[in-house]
């Protein structure tokens with residue numbers, strides 16, 4: 001698995017540092033609110049698990065699963081809901097938790113859907129932001145770090161459902177997806 005990585009962008013330690021700092025900000029900003037963290041599966045599973053433990057105020061969690069990349073490195077352009085939320089959003093201050101904001105298609109689709117369910121407020125937290133590839137005008141309220149225009153894997157992010165279990169984040173060797 002490690003052999004398929006061209007270079008490591010973020011070590012386990014660096015990721016932990018970034019997650020702690022976002023958790024601190026969210027804990028301060030939401031201390032008088034009714035925080036519901038919504039994890040967008042599957043990519044955000046590792047980030048969500050670490051972020052929720054870096055948050056020091058009470059919060060609720062829920063999960064939805066969407067997919068648009070399939071087994072490619074470019075968005076299919078079609079966002080498919082694989083699993084919807086369980087919780088009724090009324091009265092909650094929603095924080096949508098994503099691993100990466102790339103073209104922005106996934107988030108814009110999710111935000112429109114969740115807005116229609118009348119939460120008290122809705123904001124977005126992404127670990128990685130890849131602004132060079134954005135096709136819709138969208139900014140995250142909390143972004144861990146900017147990444148270059150490369151296909152990255154690890155810490156939840158996959159290529160063809162693999163590499164999610166790498167504890168660090170790296171650039172995948174192009175020959176892995178070009179063969």
Ligand SMILES: O=P(O)(O)OC[C@H]1O[C@H](OP(=O)(O)OP(=O)(O)O)[C@H](O)[C@@H]1O
Pocket residue numbers: 040041042043044066067068069070075098099100101102103104105106107158
């Ligand atoms: O901004 P975008 O171009 O829409 O890309 C970002 C989305 O793509 C990935 O999900 P994917 O469809 O690969 O599903 P997964 O989380 O199950 O891997 C990632 O987890 C984000 O949800």
Ligand code: HPA
Pocket residue numbers: 069100102150151152153157158159
């Ligand atoms: O760079 C990426 N890596 C993995 N999954 C992704 N989904 C959007 N961009 C990426």
Ligand SMILES: [Mg+2]
Pocket residue numbers: 043069070157158159
């Ligand atoms: Mg994926």
